[in-house]
Amino acid sequence: MTAQLIDGNALSAQLRGDVARRAQALRAQGITPGLAVVLVGDNPASQVYVRNKVKACQDNGLHSVLEKYDSSMTEEQLLARVESLNQDPKIHGILVQLPLPSHIDAQKVIEAISPAKDVDGFHIASAGALMTGMPGFWPCTPYGCMKMLESIGYELRGKHAVVIGRSNIVGKPMALMLLQKDATVTICHSRTKDLKAQTLQADVIVAAVGQPNVLTADMVKPGAVVLDVGMNRNGEGKLCGDVDFAGVRQVAGYITPVPGGVGPMTITMLLINTLQAAERSA
Numbered sequence: 001m002t003a004q005l006i007d008g009n010a011l012s013a014q015l016r017g018d019v020a021r022r023a024q025a026l027r028a029q030g031i032t033p034g035l036a037v038v039l040v041g042d043n044p045a046s047q048v049y050v051r052n053k054v055k056a057c058q059d060n061g062l063h064s065v066l067e068k069y070d071s072s073m074t075e076e077q078l079l080a081r082v083e084s085l086n087q088d089p090k091i092h093g094i095l096v097q098l099p100l101p102s103h104i105d106a107q108k109v110i111e112a113i114s115p116a117k118d119v120d121g122f123h124i125a126s127a128g129a130l131m132t133g134m135p136g137f138w139p140c141t142p143y144g145c146m147k148m149l150e151s152i153g154y155e156l157r158g159k160h161a162v163v164i165g166r167s168n169i170v171g172k173p174m175a176l177m178l179l180q181k182d183a184t185v186t187i188c189h190s191r192t193k194d195l196k197a198q199t200l201q202a203d204v205i206v207a208a209v210g211q212p213n214v215l216t217a218d219m220v221k222p223g224a225v226v227l228d229v230g231m232n233r234n235g236e237g238k239l240c241g242d243v244d245f246a247g248v249r250q251v252a253g254y255i256t257p258v259p260g261g262v263g264p265m266t267i268t269m270l271l272i273n274t275l276q277a278a279e280r281s282a
């Protein structure tokens with residue numbers, strides 16, 4: 001079997017077309033959806049991420065503000081900036097790019113963002129809303145994975161999903177979203193005794209670890225859907241995921257590539273969350 005690709009670029013293009021139309025409809029009512037992106041310090045990867053987020057806003061009719069601060073910015077100063085963005089009627093979504101310099105308590109900053117503008121979905125109120133099935137913003141990366149499953153018409157009810165990774169931004173919310181769609185969910189992590197025994201049971205596997213080749217072909221049930229969240233550099237410095245793509249695609253039913261899989265979906269879901277924040281405020 002050769003797995004079918006779930007193309008994150010193509011799906012993103014389709015969804016962003018819808019974002020652009022919804023943004024235009026809001027602009028016609030006098031509301032331009034606005035995202036503020038705050039970057040503290042000069043982490044090179046973060047600089048690329050924020051640039052891509054701002055460009056995606058501009059390309060799809062959203063207003064965006066990029067605020068860059070020196071790594072010497074204090075926690076107090078950052079909290080004050082967040083508070084002023086909370087009050088700014090032109091800003092519907094606030095994103096503080098992580099990681100923050102070590103002298104700033106990232107959780108404290110996230111909790112300072114108004115839940116109504118928490119388009120990253122990292123605020124404890126957003127996490128609680130997801131946990132209890134209430135309306136709220138879903139973290140963009142797992143939300144993008146759910147959209148990918150939806151795009152292939154995959155029925156999760158009664159299926160066994162295995163999520164590898166338990167971070168607050170990917171693994172845990174991913175597991176909750178799958179559970180909400182009636183999948184039976186197993187969460188694996190670095191202390192899981194026999195990862196292969198778990199993944200071999202899975203109809204859906206989400207790999208969110210940050211290590212190349214965590215999932216190899218011998219660990220995958222034929223026909224399973226494999227979503228690769230990982231973003232790593234291989235020995236040659238090329239971008240790769242957590243999944244041995246060449247091997248696993250021979251066994252899986254569907255697979256997401258890296259690059260061109262989950263990555264573009266993350267930014268697309270950020271646009272969708274921002275638009276939703278603006279629509280709610282309207």
Ligand code: NAP
Pocket residue numbers: 141164165166167168169170171188189190191192195208209210211214229230231232262263264266
């Ligand atoms: P993280 O916070 O470092 O979490 C990694 C998780 O993997 C942890 O729960 C860890 O377990 C688990 N783990 C580590 N080694 C393992 C192993 N050998 N077997 C099973 N589980 C293992 O990372 P993250 O923020 O969730 O991100 C994960 C990956 O996704 C990274 O490559 C990141 O760059 C990527 N990412 C991509 C996007 C995107 O847009 N495509 C967005 C976000 C993240 P413990 O909890 O026991 O330590």
